[in-house]
Amino acid sequence: MDATKLLEYLGRSMGAEDLVFNTQGCASLLFDNRIALNLESDREAGRLHLYIELGALPSHGRERVYRTLLEGNLYGVQTGESALAVDPVTEAVVLCRSLWSEEASGTAFVEIVRTMVSCADVWQRALANGSLDGAPLAAAATGVHGTNHDAEHGPMVRV
DSSP states (O other): OHHHHHHHHHHHHOTTTTTOOTTTTTEEEEEEETTEEEEEEEETEEEEEEEEEEEEEEOHHHHHHHHHHHHHHGGGTTTTTTTEOOOOOOEEEEEEEEGGGOOOOOHHHHHHHHHHHHHHHHHHHHHHHHHHOOOOSSSHHHHHOEEEETTEEEEEOOO
């Protein structure tokens, strides 16, 4: 399904029938008056980029913050398969994801958006509260509870 149809499907599922990309191929949705999901369609590449700004990168304790963000990215467990990053221009922490729009179904796209917004909620609150302490922050949002670490065999995913 192309990006335009994915956005239309998302809009219908949310009761927003007129949801469309602007002339630059961008759209933005605001959830709970604080979580702004930005969508950018790269039609030539067939990619759809989604990102949510979580907040400013703290000026102090960056090593701890970077470690927490990297741990959060591990296997996509704490990010719902999205990625945490730092925008080098704005120094904002972002949750981002790109997908091949033609390979996504409407229902899968709605689930991706739901999961991203849920994870962004947890990470955004932790960043605002200064509680990026390395704990599994977004596991509750994704419904996944992470990996099992075994001293002899290293990290293992439990199935």
